[in-house]
Amino acid sequence: MPPLHLNHAGASVMSAAALAALHDHLALESRLGPMAAAEQAAPALQQLRVDAARLLNAKVGEVAILGSGSAAFGAAWSAFVHAAPLRAGDRILVGRQEWGGNLASYRLAAARAGASVEVLPCRDDGSVDVTASAALIDARVRWISLTWLPANGGLINDAAALGRLARAAGVPYFIDAGQAVGQLPVDVQALGCDVLKSAGRKHLRGPRGTALLYVRQDFVDRLEPPWVDVQSAPWAGGLRADARRLETAEQPVALHLALQVAVAEALARGLESIAARVQALARLARERLADLPKVRLHDLGAGPRSGLVSFTVDGEAPTATRARLAAQDIHVGANGVPYTPLDMQARGLEAIVRASFSCLNDEADVERLAAALRT
Known part of the structure; x- marks a missing residue:
């Protein structure tokens, strides 16, 4: 049997056309030199910005291309606190499923300033409770952060509702859309966010080492990078305005x-x-895995769920389950506490296995995974 890729939430597989574009340009660089080759590629690079803006329903000048999701988040967050440093008593509000890297950055910045990082309340299904969150907002709240589709399960948070709350309160709102972009429609206007980021390697099926960063045009002037170069601050014009x-x-x-x-x-x-x-494939997978006596599903959310299906097998460590499936050429992920520390600890989980689906998969792939787990 051919290899079965069920780790699209970790990194998906590029199409033949995307791989050819990468190879062809490297070959062109070897013939012309990188600078001349880049000049020839300029129209396609501009098209990337146009298409990325369309993908997010943003303006072209509101999109930056970075090297990773972490780099995109770090660029925006460091520029925000560099422009207006945190002060003692300031508050950062985060969702319970906050990505571990974001959370670590917030905690370090807060510790230096005497600020605090506080968790937004959840509903019974684990999703962010926007109504209860409203009571937390006061003049000391400097930043609201939400991981839209958490890394450790199928939850889809109501990011747009939280965006309406943040906008009404005048508080900057950041969305980690690492699992959303390429998996479902993303409309930054409807979401009401000031900043949104996503790696290119996940459901978007781009290469590793790429990421999209959205910054609302009216918010750009509130970001001052701690360091610049000739791209971000042209000599004659100061900081770029986009x-x-x-x-x-x-x-x-x-x-x-x-x-x-x-x-x-x-x-x-x-x-x-x-x-x-x-979502149809993930729903089928949940049904099949729920029928297996030793498999325990660990998904959150009461409404439509994402293509990330989390589970464990009784008596088997998640890393061992991943290795056993890999030996059968079925490739899934296994996440520990550092990925989503607040949520994993709240649920008493040390690790989970994660099968994540793509439009490249089909029903036979679901049955193959279930059969492998059944044995």
């Missing part, structure tokens, strides 16, 4: 060309169609 003030001049052109193909392919397929397919 999201690219968070970029650098040196860019991996071949990776960006592959990302351009991936974004264009997602738009051509249609995000609504992709979301429907992914």
Whole structure:
């Protein structure tokens, strides 16, 4: 049997066209030199920005291309606190499923300033409780952060409702959309966020070493990078007036060309169609795994769930389950506490196995996973 990839939430697989774009440009660089090759690639690189803006329902100048989801978040967060440092008593509000890297950054910054990081209340299904969250907001709240689709299960938080709350309160609102972009429609206008980021390697099916960062145009001036170069601060003009003030001049052109193909392919397929397919497969997987006596599902959320299906097998460590499946050429993920520390600890979980689905998968893939777990 061919390998079965069920770790699209970790990193998906590039299409043949995206891989060809990457290879072709590297070959061109070897013939012309990187600078001349980049000049030839300029139209495609601009098309990437146009397509990425369309993907997010943003303006072209509101999108920056960075090297990873962590780098995108770090660029925006460091620029925010550099422009207006945290003070003693300031508060940062985060969702319970906050990505571990974001959470670590918040805690370090808060500890230096004497500020605090506080967790937004949850409903019984684990999702953010926007109504209860409203009572937490006061003049000391400097930043609200939400991981839209958490890494450790199928929950889809109501990011738009929290965005309406943040906008009404005038508090900057950040969305970690690492598992959302490429899996379901993303509309930054409807979400009401000031900043949103996503790696390109996940459901978008771009290469590793790429990420999209959205910064609302009216919010750009509140971000001052702690360091700049000729891209982010041209000599004659000071800081750029758009999201690219968070970029650098040196860019991996071949990776960006592959990302351009991936974004264009997602738009051509249609995000609504992709979301429907992914959610249908994940729903079938949950049904099949729930029938297995030794398998325990660990998903949250009462409404539609994402394509991330989390579970454990009785008497078997998640890393051992992953290895056993890999020996059968079925490739899944296994996440520990550092990925989503607040949520994992709240639920008493040390680790989970995660099967994540893509529009590349089909019903036979679900049955193959269930059969492998059954034995």
